[in-house]
Amino acid sequence: MRKIKNILVILGLLSSFVTMAADNSVINEYGKVNLAGKTYTARIISPKAVVYADENMLSPLGYIANGKAIVVGNPRRMNRDLVPTVIYGRLAFIEIKDIRYEDTADEEYNARRGAPREHNFDITIQKPEERLSENNSVFFSLHTYGAGDEVKNAFVNIQDAEVTNFSGFQFQFIHRKPQSRFFWGANFDYSGVSTADMKFNYFMFGPVFGFTPIRNPLFFIDVYGSLDLSVNTEFDIANNYENEPSGFVWGPQLNARIMFFPQAKYHVFGGVGLRKYSVSNLEVLKDLNDNEIDGIKSITSAQVFIGVGMEFR
Missing domain, CATH: 2.30.30.40 (SH3 Domains)
Incomplete structure (x- = not known):
């Protein structure tokens, strides 16, 4: 009886295997x-x-x-x-x-x-990777990061005003091959900090290169960096200068983000990063009496951001 049962079990397994193969x-x-x-x-x-x-x-x-x-x-x-x-x-x-x-x-x-x-x-x-016009996406995010001691001191010394954080937005255009963990693209970024009588802001542009160490149907983990260059920098002080000082901001930023719904047309994401910028032509500032004040030489701060993305397949 046991042998018959064993034979039936084996036949059942073989039948399942054949069914799977046929499917x-x-x-x-x-x-x-x-x-x-x-x-x-x-x-x-x-x-x-x-x-x-x-x-x-x-x-x-x-x-x-x-x-x-x-x-x-x-x-x-x-x-x-x-x-x-x-x-x-x-x-x-x-x-x-x-x-x-x-x-x-x-x-x-x-x-x-x-x-x-x-x-x-x-x-x-x-193959989808053969055309640069395909496998592209655009990401929009809101970010905030610390103003740094030099920016804070400049606002206090000139206007006796306190500021804490830059805030702004970013557009990111990405080209990602379907089966590749690497991607590249470009950032267009705005950041600013201001009070009623004083403001400091800049628009940035830079190339982006990244890697996706973790990818599955639920989410991607992206690690990427960019080299940012300012295309327009404003340092405005109300009723203080006939000719406001102009500067140039440049430097890298490194980020990590988690992106949900990676297989869908639309995504949501959030992340953290680090910005390390150098500032030129704003190292020394002057008050109303033409006295020199320590200006801004660098901005280094951690950032957080959230946003949405859309695929163009």
């Missing part, structure tokens, strides 16, 4: 993957249909252009929104919303002509 694919005598079961002719109806290497849709292989005819299998058991296809002998997956099934006459005609069971990779698919 996935089969390997022919030449080692290539073919779709198991009935196949269908479909046509791409999206401008660019993403092709994935896995059913979790975490590893895009590239895009298939609109209007291309492809061969697909039955919807997946694990994800009913996906259908399998074959590219260069590899099993791949595409979303049902990106295709339209051809009618039965077309299927039979293609079958009589011996339509291939896999795509010509070079013709139908285009």
Whole structure:
């Protein structure tokens, strides 16, 4: 009796294995993957249909252009929104919303002509990293960071006013390849601190380079840095100077952020960082009596920020 039970268990396991294999694919005598079961002719109806290497849709292989005819299998058991296809002998997956099934006459005609069971990779698919106009995103954030002792002292000495933090906003444009952990882009940044009679602010521009050490369907962790250069710096003191002093601000900033919903079109994120800026032409300031006052030579401070992002695929 025990032997019979063991045989039944083994047969059950074999049956499960065969069912799983049939649901996935089969390997022919030449080692290539073919779709198991009935196949269908479909046509791409999206401008660019993403092709994935896995059913979790975490590893895009590239895009298939609109209007291309492809061969697909039955919807997946694990994800009913996906259908399998074959590219260069590899099993791949595409979303049902990106295709339209051809009618039965077309299927039979293609079958009589011996339509291939896999795509010509070079013709139908285009790797997303080949174009700089794709895989781009824009991030908008609000930030705040300490004004630093030199900025605080300048406000106290000239206007007897106390300030604590810079505040501002940033636009960041990023190019990130789908399967790469590296990304690059540019920052456009504004920061300022002010009182009723005095203000100090600057617009910055700089290149960005980053790395993503942690990436999963729920969130990304990005670490990145930029070299910022001021394109406009204002140091205004009301009723004090005919010609206000002008300066130049430059230096690096290093940041780490956590970005949620990385697979979606829209993201939310927050992070912390460090800014270390040098200031030129504002080292010495003068009061109303033309007395010299210690000015601003550098700004070093930790920052925090929050924001939203949007993908342009």
